[in-house]
Amino acid sequence: MTKKIVVSFPDGEASRPLIYELIKKYDIMVSIIKADIDGGRRGKLVLELDSDSDHIAQAIDFMVKSGVDVSPLETKISFDNTRCISCGACTSACPSGALSISGPDWKLSFQPDKCVVCKLCITSCPLKLFKIEFAD
Amino acid sequence: MFKSYEEINEKIRKGKAVVLTAEEVSGMARTMKPKEILEKVDVVTTATFGAMCSSGAFLNFGHADPPIRMERIEINGVPVSGGLAAVDTFIGATDCNPQNPTYGGAHIIQELIEGRELTLEAWGKGTDCYPRKHIKTRISLKTINEAILMNPRNAYQNYNVAVNTTDRTLYTYMGTLLPHMKNASYSSAGELSPLLNDPECRTIGLGTRIFLCGTQGYVVWNGTQFNCSKPLNEYGVPMGNARTLALMGEMREMSSEFLRGAYFEKYGVTMYVGVGVPIPLLDEDLAHRVSIRNSQIDTFIEDYGCKGELIGKVNYEQLRSGEIEFMGKRIHTAPLSSLFKARQIAAILKDWIMKGQFELTAPVRPMPKGTSLRGLKEINQ
Numbered sequence: 012m013t014k015k016i017v018v019s020f021p022d023g024e025a026s027r028p029l030i031y032e033l034i035k036k037y038d039i040m041v042s043i044i045k046a047d048i049d050g051g052r053r054g055k056l057v058l059e060l061d062s063d064s065d066h067i068a069q070a071i072d073f074m075v076k077s078g079v080d081v082s083p084l085e086t087k088i089s090f091d092n093t094r095c096i097s098c099g100a101c102t103s104a105c106p107s108g109a110l111s112i113s114g115p116d117w118k119l120s121f122q123p124d125k126c127v128v129c130k131l132c133i134t135s136c137p138l139k140l141f142k143i144e145f146a147d
Numbered sequence: 148m149f150k151s152y153e154e155i156n157e158k159i160r161k162g163k164a165v166v167l168t169a170e171e172v173s174g175m176a177r178t179m180k181p182k183e184i185l186e187k188v189d190v191v192t193t194a195t196f197g198a199m200c201s202s203g204a205f206l207n208f209g210h211a212d213p214p215i216r217m218e219r220i221e222i223n224g225v226p227v228s229g230g231l232a233a234v235d236t237f238i239g240a241t242d243c244n245p246q247n248p249t250y251g252g253a254h255i256i257q258e259l260i261e262g263r264e265l266t267l268e269a270w271g272k273g274t275d276c277y278p279r280k281h282i283k284t285r286i287s288l289k290t291i292n293e294a295i296l297m298n299p300r301n302a303y304q305n306y307n308v309a310v311n312t313t314d315r316t317l318y319t320y321m322g323t324l325l326p327h328m329k330n331a332s333y334s335s336a337g338e339l340s341p342l343l344n345d346p347e348c349r350t351i352g353l354g355t356r357i358f359l360c361g362t363q364g365y366v367v368w369n370g371t372q373f374n375c376s377k378p379l380n381e382y383g384v385p386m387g388n389a390r391t392l393a394l395m396g397e398m399r400e401m402s403s404e405f406l407r408g409a410y411f412e413k414y415g416v417t418m419y420v421g422v423g424v425p426i427p428l429l430d431e432d433l434a435h436r437v438s439i440r441n442s443q444i445d446t447f448i449e450d451y452g453c454k455g456e457l458i459g460k461v462n463y464e465q466l467r468s469g470e471i472e473f474m475g476k477r478i479h480t481a482p483l484s485s486l487f488k489a490r491q492i493a494a495i496l497k498d499w500i501m502k503g504q505f506e507l508t509a510p511v512r513p514m515p516k517g518t519s520l521r522g523l524k525e526i527n528q
Contacts, residue, residue: 103481104323117486135323137409
Protein backbone atom coordinates (compact mmCIF):
# COMPACT_ATOMS: atom_id res chain seq x y z
CA MET A 12 0.00 0.00 0.00
CA THR A 13 0.99 3.63 -0.33
CA LYS A 14 0.27 6.36 2.18
CA LYS A 15 0.91 10.07 1.93
CA ILE A 16 1.85 11.85 5.15
CA VAL A 17 2.88 15.28 6.31
CA VAL A 18 5.82 15.21 8.72
CA SER A 19 6.32 18.39 10.76
CA PHE A 20 9.57 18.92 12.62
CA PRO A 21 9.71 21.04 15.72
CA ASP A 22 12.83 23.18 16.31
CA GLY A 23 16.05 21.24 15.89
CA GLU A 24 14.49 17.90 15.02
CA ALA A 25 15.11 18.19 11.29
CA SER A 26 18.75 17.33 11.73
CA ARG A 27 17.82 13.67 12.44
CA PRO A 28 18.39 11.15 9.61
CA LEU A 29 14.73 10.18 9.64
CA ILE A 30 14.36 9.03 6.02
CA TYR A 31 17.41 6.80 6.38
CA GLU A 32 15.79 5.04 9.29
CA LEU A 33 12.49 4.63 7.47
CA ILE A 34 14.26 2.88 4.63
CA LYS A 35 16.81 0.92 6.64
CA LYS A 36 14.77 -0.17 9.65
CA TYR A 37 11.26 -0.36 8.28
CA ASP A 38 11.87 -1.39 4.66
CA ILE A 39 9.85 1.46 3.22
CA MET A 40 10.17 3.00 -0.22
CA VAL A 41 10.06 6.71 0.44
CA SER A 42 9.19 9.36 -2.13
CA ILE A 43 9.77 12.92 -1.03
CA ILE A 44 6.97 14.89 -2.60
CA LYS A 45 7.77 18.16 -0.96
CA ALA A 46 10.43 19.33 1.48
CA ASP A 47 10.33 22.67 3.18
CA ILE A 48 13.03 22.76 5.86
CA ASP A 49 13.97 26.06 7.40
CA GLY A 50 17.75 26.30 7.73
CA GLY A 51 17.98 22.51 8.05
CA ARG A 52 16.30 22.49 11.46
CA ARG A 53 12.59 23.16 11.42
CA GLY A 54 10.07 22.40 8.69
CA LYS A 55 7.75 20.08 6.91
CA LEU A 56 8.02 17.07 4.60
CA VAL A 57 5.34 15.54 2.45
CA LEU A 58 6.20 11.87 1.98
CA GLU A 59 4.71 8.97 0.12
CA LEU A 60 5.40 5.70 1.95
CA ASP A 61 5.21 2.48 -0.02
CA SER A 62 5.34 -0.82 1.90
CA ASP A 63 2.94 -3.24 3.61
CA SER A 64 0.53 -1.78 6.14
CA ASP A 65 2.34 -3.21 9.21
CA HIS A 66 5.65 -1.63 8.27
CA ILE A 67 3.99 1.69 7.54
CA ALA A 68 2.19 1.64 10.91
CA GLN A 69 5.45 0.80 12.74
CA ALA A 70 7.32 3.52 10.87
CA ILE A 71 4.72 6.14 11.76
CA ASP A 72 4.83 4.98 15.37
CA PHE A 73 8.61 5.35 15.33
CA MET A 74 8.42 8.88 13.91
CA VAL A 75 5.86 10.01 16.49
CA LYS A 76 8.02 8.57 19.31
CA SER A 77 11.00 10.42 17.84
CA GLY A 78 9.23 13.68 18.54
CA VAL A 79 8.07 14.68 15.06
CA ASP A 80 4.46 15.31 14.23
CA VAL A 81 2.89 13.00 11.64
CA SER A 82 -0.47 13.50 10.02
CA PRO A 83 -2.06 11.92 6.99
CA LEU A 84 -1.99 14.10 3.92
CA GLU A 85 -5.61 14.68 3.23
CA THR A 86 -5.51 15.71 -0.39
CA LYS A 87 -7.14 19.00 -0.01
CA ILE A 88 -6.41 20.43 -3.39
CA SER A 89 -9.84 21.19 -4.72
CA PHE A 90 -11.34 23.32 -7.44
CA ASP A 91 -14.63 25.08 -7.93
CA ASN A 92 -16.25 22.76 -10.43
CA THR A 93 -19.22 25.04 -11.01
CA ARG A 94 -17.01 27.91 -12.22
CA CYS A 95 -14.52 25.76 -14.16
CA ILE A 96 -14.52 26.34 -17.93
CA SER A 97 -12.43 23.22 -18.70
CA CYS A 98 -9.80 25.23 -20.57
CA GLY A 99 -7.08 22.73 -19.71
CA ALA A 100 -4.39 25.21 -18.60
CA CYS A 101 -3.92 23.38 -15.28
CA THR A 102 -3.43 20.01 -17.01
CA SER A 103 -0.52 21.44 -18.93
CA ALA A 104 1.37 22.16 -15.74
CA CYS A 105 0.26 19.12 -13.69
CA PRO A 106 3.28 16.77 -13.53
CA SER A 107 1.50 13.80 -11.92
CA GLY A 108 -1.43 13.50 -14.27
CA ALA A 109 -3.95 14.08 -11.46
CA LEU A 110 -5.51 16.78 -13.59
CA SER A 111 -6.34 15.68 -17.09
CA ILE A 112 -8.53 16.67 -19.96
CA SER A 113 -9.36 14.51 -22.96
CA GLY A 114 -12.09 13.18 -25.19
CA PRO A 115 -14.83 12.37 -25.57
CA ASP A 116 -16.23 15.13 -23.34
CA TRP A 117 -13.11 17.36 -22.83
CA LYS A 118 -14.20 18.19 -19.29
CA LEU A 119 -11.53 18.66 -16.64
CA SER A 120 -11.01 15.52 -14.57
CA PHE A 121 -9.29 15.52 -11.15
CA GLN A 122 -8.05 12.31 -9.53
CA PRO A 123 -6.98 13.34 -6.00
CA ASP A 124 -5.09 10.08 -5.36
CA LYS A 125 -2.57 10.99 -8.07
CA CYS A 126 -2.01 14.52 -6.72
CA VAL A 127 1.48 15.24 -5.39
CA VAL A 128 0.57 18.67 -4.03
CA CYS A 129 3.06 20.52 -6.21
CA LYS A 130 0.64 23.46 -6.30
CA LEU A 131 1.35 24.26 -9.96
CA CYS A 132 -2.39 24.09 -10.66
CA ILE A 133 -3.02 26.93 -8.23
CA THR A 134 -0.85 29.29 -10.21
CA SER A 135 -1.77 27.84 -13.60
CA CYS A 136 -5.54 28.19 -13.35
CA PRO A 137 -6.46 31.41 -15.19
CA LEU A 138 -9.68 31.67 -13.18
CA LYS A 139 -7.98 30.98 -9.82
CA LEU A 140 -10.38 28.18 -8.94
CA PHE A 141 -7.95 25.91 -7.06
CA LYS A 142 -7.57 25.86 -3.30
CA ILE A 143 -5.19 24.00 -1.05
CA GLU A 144 -5.52 23.21 2.63
CA PHE A 145 -2.81 21.24 4.38
CA ALA A 146 -3.82 18.80 7.05
CA ASP A 147 -1.35 20.24 9.53
CA MET B 148 -25.52 23.35 -57.11
CA PHE B 149 -25.51 26.77 -55.46
CA LYS B 150 -27.56 28.18 -52.58
CA SER B 151 -28.13 31.84 -51.82
CA TYR B 152 -28.29 33.48 -48.40
CA GLU B 153 -31.95 34.22 -49.12
CA GLU B 154 -32.77 30.57 -49.90
CA ILE B 155 -31.08 29.45 -46.69
CA ASN B 156 -32.81 32.17 -44.63
CA GLU B 157 -36.16 31.16 -46.13
CA LYS B 158 -35.53 27.60 -44.90
CA ILE B 159 -34.51 28.96 -41.46
CA ARG B 160 -37.74 30.98 -41.23
CA LYS B 161 -39.77 27.88 -42.10
CA GLY B 162 -37.85 25.82 -39.55
CA LYS B 163 -36.58 23.55 -42.32
CA ALA B 164 -32.88 24.42 -42.41
CA VAL B 165 -30.49 21.53 -41.85
CA VAL B 166 -27.81 22.70 -39.43
CA LEU B 167 -24.79 20.72 -38.22
CA THR B 168 -21.84 21.65 -36.07
CA ALA B 169 -18.43 21.70 -37.74
CA GLU B 170 -17.46 18.56 -35.81
CA GLU B 171 -20.57 16.76 -36.99
CA VAL B 172 -19.95 17.69 -40.60
CA SER B 173 -16.28 16.67 -40.33
CA GLY B 174 -17.49 13.24 -39.22
CA MET B 175 -19.99 13.12 -42.08
CA ALA B 176 -17.24 13.95 -44.56
CA ARG B 177 -15.53 10.63 -43.87
CA THR B 178 -18.18 8.93 -45.97
CA MET B 179 -19.70 11.75 -48.02
CA LYS B 180 -18.39 13.97 -50.77
CA PRO B 181 -18.72 17.78 -50.63
CA LYS B 182 -21.42 17.62 -53.33
CA GLU B 183 -23.60 15.37 -51.15
CA ILE B 184 -22.90 17.46 -48.04
CA LEU B 185 -23.98 20.58 -49.93
CA GLU B 186 -27.25 18.87 -50.91
CA LYS B 187 -28.00 17.74 -47.35
CA VAL B 188 -26.68 20.58 -45.15
CA ASP B 189 -27.52 24.29 -45.19
CA VAL B 190 -25.53 25.77 -42.31
CA VAL B 191 -22.50 24.65 -40.28
CA THR B 192 -21.90 26.16 -36.85
CA THR B 193 -18.36 26.80 -35.62
CA ALA B 194 -17.16 28.06 -32.23
CA THR B 195 -14.28 28.82 -29.96
CA PHE B 196 -13.84 29.79 -26.29
CA GLY B 197 -10.36 31.04 -25.64
CA ALA B 198 -8.29 33.73 -23.97
CA MET B 199 -8.44 36.82 -26.16
CA CYS B 200 -6.45 39.73 -24.75
CA SER B 201 -7.52 42.20 -27.43
CA SER B 202 -11.02 42.68 -26.05
CA GLY B 203 -12.80 45.43 -24.18
CA ALA B 204 -15.93 47.44 -23.58
CA PHE B 205 -17.28 50.94 -24.23
CA LEU B 206 -19.36 52.40 -21.40
CA ASN B 207 -21.24 55.66 -21.07
CA PHE B 208 -21.82 56.58 -17.42
CA GLY B 209 -24.33 59.43 -17.83
CA HIS B 210 -23.79 62.97 -16.49
CA ALA B 211 -23.71 63.92 -12.82
CA ASP B 212 -25.06 67.22 -11.48
CA PRO B 213 -22.92 69.31 -11.57
CA PRO B 214 -21.20 67.53 -14.48
CA ILE B 215 -17.61 66.40 -14.69
CA ARG B 216 -15.27 65.94 -17.66
CA MET B 217 -13.73 62.65 -16.56
CA GLU B 218 -10.05 62.82 -17.46
CA ARG B 219 -8.75 60.15 -15.11
CA ILE B 220 -11.08 57.23 -14.38
CA GLU B 221 -10.86 54.18 -12.12
CA ILE B 222 -13.37 51.35 -11.84
CA ASN B 223 -12.83 49.18 -8.74
CA GLY B 224 -9.36 50.73 -8.55
CA VAL B 225 -8.45 49.77 -12.13
CA PRO B 226 -7.43 52.74 -14.30
CA VAL B 227 -9.41 52.81 -17.55
CA SER B 228 -9.36 55.21 -20.50
CA GLY B 229 -10.04 58.86 -19.70
CA GLY B 230 -9.58 59.80 -23.32
CA LEU B 231 -13.15 59.55 -24.60
CA ALA B 232 -15.21 62.73 -24.16
CA ALA B 233 -16.66 63.56 -20.73
CA VAL B 234 -18.39 60.40 -19.52
CA ASP B 235 -17.44 57.66 -22.01
CA THR B 236 -14.70 55.15 -21.38
CA PHE B 237 -13.11 52.13 -22.96
CA ILE B 238 -12.18 49.34 -20.58
CA GLY B 239 -9.40 47.28 -22.08
CA ALA B 240 -9.55 43.64 -20.99
CA THR B 241 -5.89 43.83 -19.92
CA ASP B 242 -6.18 47.15 -18.04
CA CYS B 243 -4.99 46.74 -14.48
CA ASN B 244 -3.56 48.55 -11.50
CA PRO B 245 0.11 47.46 -11.22
CA GLN B 246 -0.39 47.26 -7.44
CA ASN B 247 -2.92 44.47 -7.97
CA PRO B 248 -1.99 42.78 -11.25
CA THR B 249 -4.31 39.79 -10.88
CA TYR B 250 -7.50 41.84 -11.24
CA GLY B 251 -8.28 43.96 -14.27
CA GLY B 252 -10.50 45.14 -17.05
CA ALA B 253 -11.69 41.66 -18.00
CA HIS B 254 -12.89 41.03 -14.44
CA ILE B 255 -14.73 44.38 -14.44
CA ILE B 256 -16.48 43.46 -17.69
CA GLN B 257 -17.43 40.05 -16.28
CA GLU B 258 -18.76 41.56 -13.05
CA LEU B 259 -20.81 44.16 -14.93
CA ILE B 260 -22.36 41.38 -17.02
CA GLU B 261 -23.16 39.50 -13.82
CA GLY B 262 -25.14 42.53 -12.66
CA ARG B 263 -22.76 43.57 -9.90
CA GLU B 264 -22.28 47.08 -8.58
CA LEU B 265 -18.76 48.51 -8.94
CA THR B 266 -17.03 51.63 -7.64
CA LEU B 267 -16.43 54.41 -10.16
CA GLU B 268 -14.04 57.21 -9.24
CA ALA B 269 -13.11 59.97 -11.67
CA TRP B 270 -11.16 63.20 -11.70
CA GLY B 271 -11.22 66.22 -14.03
CA LYS B 272 -9.49 69.60 -14.01
CA GLY B 273 -12.84 71.44 -13.92
CA THR B 274 -13.98 73.56 -16.85
CA ASP B 275 -16.63 76.24 -17.34
CA CYS B 276 -18.99 73.65 -18.81
CA TYR B 277 -17.88 70.75 -16.55
CA PRO B 278 -17.13 72.42 -13.19
CA ARG B 279 -16.89 69.28 -11.03
CA LYS B 280 -13.38 67.98 -10.31
CA HIS B 281 -14.05 64.68 -8.57
CA ILE B 282 -16.74 62.06 -8.23
CA LYS B 283 -16.91 58.74 -6.40
CA THR B 284 -20.01 56.61 -6.85
CA ARG B 285 -21.36 53.13 -7.56
CA ILE B 286 -22.36 51.92 -11.03
CA SER B 287 -23.91 48.83 -12.56
CA LEU B 288 -25.43 47.98 -15.92
CA LYS B 289 -28.73 49.18 -14.44
CA THR B 290 -27.41 52.70 -13.75
CA ILE B 291 -25.33 53.53 -16.83
CA ASN B 292 -26.23 54.19 -20.48
CA GLU B 293 -24.52 52.12 -23.19
CA ALA B 294 -22.41 49.05 -22.44
CA ILE B 295 -20.95 47.62 -25.63
CA LEU B 296 -18.42 44.83 -25.87
CA MET B 297 -15.88 45.70 -28.57
CA ASN B 298 -13.07 43.30 -29.25
CA PRO B 299 -10.45 44.42 -31.79
CA ARG B 300 -8.88 40.97 -32.24
CA ASN B 301 -10.68 37.70 -31.50
CA ALA B 302 -11.02 34.20 -32.92
CA TYR B 303 -7.51 33.75 -34.32
CA GLN B 304 -7.62 31.53 -37.39
CA ASN B 305 -4.89 29.26 -36.06
CA TYR B 306 -2.23 29.63 -33.39
CA ASN B 307 1.26 28.36 -32.81
CA VAL B 308 1.86 25.65 -30.22
CA ALA B 309 4.02 26.86 -27.33
CA VAL B 310 7.01 24.97 -25.91
CA ASN B 311 10.01 25.97 -23.83
CA THR B 312 13.47 24.55 -24.54
CA THR B 313 15.22 26.46 -21.74
CA ASP B 314 15.99 25.06 -18.29
CA ARG B 315 13.63 27.33 -16.36
CA THR B 316 9.84 27.49 -16.15
CA LEU B 317 8.31 30.26 -18.25
CA TYR B 318 5.05 31.96 -17.33
CA THR B 319 3.36 33.12 -20.54
CA TYR B 320 -0.02 33.91 -22.05
CA MET B 321 0.19 30.33 -23.32
CA GLY B 322 0.21 29.16 -19.70
CA THR B 323 2.99 27.66 -17.61
CA LEU B 324 5.66 26.27 -19.94
CA LEU B 325 7.82 23.72 -18.17
CA PRO B 326 11.56 23.50 -18.91
CA HIS B 327 13.10 21.13 -21.48
CA MET B 328 9.85 20.87 -23.44
CA LYS B 329 8.06 18.91 -20.71
CA ASN B 330 4.78 20.32 -22.00
CA ALA B 331 3.28 21.98 -25.04
CA SER B 332 0.17 24.15 -24.99
CA TYR B 333 -2.13 24.88 -27.88
CA SER B 334 -5.06 27.23 -28.21
CA SER B 335 -7.47 26.50 -31.03
CA ALA B 336 -10.72 24.62 -31.30
CA GLY B 337 -9.22 22.90 -34.38
CA GLU B 338 -11.87 21.55 -36.74
CA LEU B 339 -14.55 23.44 -34.76
CA SER B 340 -12.77 26.80 -34.97
CA PRO B 341 -14.57 29.51 -37.01
CA LEU B 342 -11.85 30.76 -39.34
CA LEU B 343 -10.48 27.29 -40.03
CA ASN B 344 -13.83 26.33 -41.58
CA ASP B 345 -13.92 29.30 -43.95
CA PRO B 346 -10.20 29.94 -44.30
CA GLU B 347 -10.48 32.61 -46.99
CA CYS B 348 -13.40 34.38 -45.27
CA ARG B 349 -15.77 33.88 -48.18
CA THR B 350 -18.82 34.15 -45.90
CA ILE B 351 -17.35 36.08 -42.95
CA GLY B 352 -17.02 39.86 -43.27
CA LEU B 353 -18.32 43.17 -41.97
CA GLY B 354 -21.86 42.64 -40.69
CA THR B 355 -21.75 38.87 -40.22
CA ARG B 356 -24.13 37.99 -37.38
CA ILE B 357 -22.55 35.69 -34.82
CA PHE B 358 -22.87 34.23 -31.32
CA LEU B 359 -20.92 36.49 -28.95
CA CYS B 360 -20.75 35.67 -25.23
CA GLY B 361 -24.31 34.35 -25.06
CA THR B 362 -26.08 36.78 -27.37
CA GLN B 363 -26.19 37.77 -31.03
CA GLY B 364 -23.26 39.98 -31.92
CA TYR B 365 -21.57 41.05 -35.12
CA VAL B 366 -18.30 40.96 -36.99
CA VAL B 367 -17.54 44.68 -37.32
CA TRP B 368 -14.21 44.69 -39.15
CA ASN B 369 -11.24 42.52 -39.85
CA GLY B 370 -9.43 41.92 -36.59
CA THR B 371 -6.13 43.64 -35.94
CA GLN B 372 -3.00 41.75 -37.06
CA PHE B 373 -5.16 40.23 -39.84
CA ASN B 374 -2.57 38.23 -41.72
CA CYS B 375 -3.25 36.56 -45.08
CA SER B 376 0.39 35.69 -45.70
CA LYS B 377 0.85 32.62 -43.51
CA PRO B 378 1.95 29.52 -45.40
CA LEU B 379 -0.80 27.07 -46.35
CA ASN B 380 -0.56 23.34 -45.78
CA GLU B 381 -1.61 20.79 -48.41
CA TYR B 382 -5.26 21.19 -47.35
CA GLY B 383 -5.23 24.96 -47.79
CA VAL B 384 -5.12 25.68 -44.07
CA PRO B 385 -3.01 28.66 -42.93
CA MET B 386 -0.41 27.56 -40.40
CA GLY B 387 0.32 29.74 -37.38
CA ASN B 388 -1.33 32.98 -36.31
CA ALA B 389 -3.24 34.18 -39.38
CA ARG B 390 -6.63 35.94 -39.78
CA THR B 391 -8.64 37.49 -36.93
CA LEU B 392 -12.04 39.12 -36.33
CA ALA B 393 -13.15 42.37 -34.69
CA LEU B 394 -16.40 41.71 -32.82
CA MET B 395 -19.08 43.78 -31.13
CA GLY B 396 -22.18 43.08 -29.07
CA GLU B 397 -24.60 44.31 -26.40
CA MET B 398 -23.21 43.57 -22.94
CA ARG B 399 -26.61 43.60 -21.26
CA GLU B 400 -27.59 40.47 -23.19
CA MET B 401 -24.39 38.58 -22.42
CA SER B 402 -23.72 35.85 -19.88
CA SER B 403 -20.57 35.17 -17.88
CA GLU B 404 -21.05 31.53 -18.87
CA PHE B 405 -19.38 32.68 -22.09
CA LEU B 406 -17.17 35.56 -20.95
CA ARG B 407 -14.63 35.30 -18.13
CA GLY B 408 -11.98 37.49 -16.66
CA ALA B 409 -8.75 35.54 -16.27
CA TYR B 410 -5.21 35.98 -14.99
CA PHE B 411 -2.19 34.16 -16.34
CA GLU B 412 0.49 33.80 -13.71
CA LYS B 413 3.23 36.42 -13.97
CA TYR B 414 1.79 37.55 -17.31
CA GLY B 415 -1.37 39.47 -16.57
CA VAL B 416 -5.09 39.79 -17.06
CA THR B 417 -6.90 38.50 -20.12
CA MET B 418 -10.44 37.57 -21.06
CA TYR B 419 -12.00 34.32 -22.17
CA VAL B 420 -14.45 35.08 -24.96
CA GLY B 421 -17.03 32.72 -26.45
CA VAL B 422 -17.58 33.14 -30.18
CA GLY B 423 -19.76 31.14 -32.58
CA VAL B 424 -19.88 31.77 -36.32
CA PRO B 425 -22.40 30.19 -38.71
CA ILE B 426 -21.14 29.23 -42.14
CA PRO B 427 -23.72 28.95 -44.91
CA LEU B 428 -22.99 26.20 -47.42
CA LEU B 429 -23.40 28.24 -50.59
CA ASP B 430 -21.44 25.92 -52.88
CA GLU B 431 -19.26 22.83 -53.06
CA ASP B 432 -16.11 24.74 -52.16
CA LEU B 433 -17.58 25.75 -48.78
CA ALA B 434 -18.90 22.22 -48.22
CA HIS B 435 -15.35 21.02 -48.83
CA ARG B 436 -13.86 23.65 -46.50
CA VAL B 437 -16.11 22.84 -43.52
CA SER B 438 -15.25 19.14 -43.90
CA ILE B 439 -11.73 19.83 -42.62
CA ARG B 440 -10.56 17.46 -39.86
CA ASN B 441 -8.11 17.90 -37.00
CA SER B 442 -5.61 15.62 -38.75
CA GLN B 443 -5.61 18.03 -41.72
CA ILE B 444 -4.97 21.17 -39.68
CA ASP B 445 -1.30 21.84 -39.04
CA THR B 446 0.32 24.50 -36.93
CA PHE B 447 3.86 25.43 -35.99
CA ILE B 448 5.64 24.62 -32.75
CA GLU B 449 7.09 27.83 -31.33
CA ASP B 450 9.88 27.95 -28.76
CA TYR B 451 8.86 30.62 -26.25
CA GLY B 452 12.26 30.21 -24.63
CA CYS B 453 14.13 31.26 -27.76
CA LYS B 454 12.66 34.45 -29.27
CA GLY B 455 9.67 32.65 -30.70
CA GLU B 456 11.67 30.49 -33.07
CA LEU B 457 9.52 28.07 -35.08
CA ILE B 458 11.04 24.66 -34.51
CA GLY B 459 8.49 22.21 -35.88
CA LYS B 460 5.04 21.39 -37.17
CA VAL B 461 2.20 19.34 -35.71
CA ASN B 462 -1.50 18.73 -36.42
CA TYR B 463 -4.48 19.00 -34.06
CA GLU B 464 -5.22 15.29 -34.03
CA GLN B 465 -1.72 14.74 -32.63
CA LEU B 466 -2.14 17.59 -30.13
CA ARG B 467 -5.51 16.26 -28.94
CA SER B 468 -4.01 12.82 -28.28
CA GLY B 469 -2.37 14.30 -25.16
CA GLU B 470 1.19 13.58 -26.23
CA ILE B 471 3.41 14.34 -29.20
CA GLU B 472 6.80 12.99 -30.15
CA PHE B 473 9.16 15.73 -31.12
CA MET B 474 12.94 15.96 -31.31
CA GLY B 475 13.21 12.58 -29.64
CA LYS B 476 11.05 13.59 -26.70
CA ARG B 477 7.54 12.65 -25.67
CA ILE B 478 5.85 15.92 -24.83
CA HIS B 479 2.64 16.23 -22.83
CA THR B 480 0.15 18.43 -24.72
CA ALA B 481 -2.70 20.40 -23.21
CA PRO B 482 -5.20 22.92 -24.52
CA LEU B 483 -5.69 26.48 -23.30
CA SER B 484 -8.99 27.15 -24.98
CA SER B 485 -12.02 25.21 -23.86
CA LEU B 486 -13.30 22.68 -26.36
CA PHE B 487 -16.03 21.79 -23.87
CA LYS B 488 -17.38 25.36 -23.95
CA ALA B 489 -16.81 25.74 -27.71
CA ARG B 490 -19.02 22.69 -28.28
CA GLN B 491 -21.73 24.20 -26.09
CA ILE B 492 -21.59 27.39 -28.16
CA ALA B 493 -21.75 25.52 -31.49
CA ALA B 494 -24.75 23.57 -30.18
CA ILE B 495 -26.56 26.70 -28.97
CA LEU B 496 -26.00 28.50 -32.27
CA LYS B 497 -27.26 25.42 -34.11
CA ASP B 498 -30.36 25.43 -31.92
CA TRP B 499 -31.03 29.15 -32.53
CA ILE B 500 -30.81 28.66 -36.29
CA MET B 501 -32.97 25.53 -36.31
CA LYS B 502 -35.63 27.32 -34.27
CA GLY B 503 -35.66 30.23 -36.71
CA GLN B 504 -34.30 32.69 -34.14
CA PHE B 505 -31.08 33.47 -36.00
CA GLU B 506 -30.83 34.36 -39.68
CA LEU B 507 -27.63 34.59 -41.67
CA THR B 508 -26.18 37.78 -43.07
CA ALA B 509 -24.06 38.24 -46.18
CA PRO B 510 -20.95 40.37 -45.57
CA VAL B 511 -21.46 44.07 -46.28
CA ARG B 512 -17.75 44.38 -46.96
CA PRO B 513 -15.35 41.48 -47.51
CA MET B 514 -12.23 40.90 -45.47
CA PRO B 515 -8.96 42.33 -46.85
CA LYS B 516 -6.79 40.30 -49.20
CA GLY B 517 -3.03 39.98 -49.30
CA THR B 518 -2.28 41.52 -45.91
CA SER B 519 0.92 40.85 -44.01
CA LEU B 520 2.27 42.14 -40.71
CA ARG B 521 4.75 44.86 -39.97
CA GLY B 522 7.03 44.70 -36.98
CA LEU B 523 7.89 47.72 -34.86
CA LYS B 524 11.21 49.29 -35.75
CA GLU B 525 13.29 50.93 -33.10
CA ILE B 526 14.99 54.14 -34.21
CA ASN B 527 18.30 54.83 -32.49
CA GLN B 528 18.88 58.54 -32.09
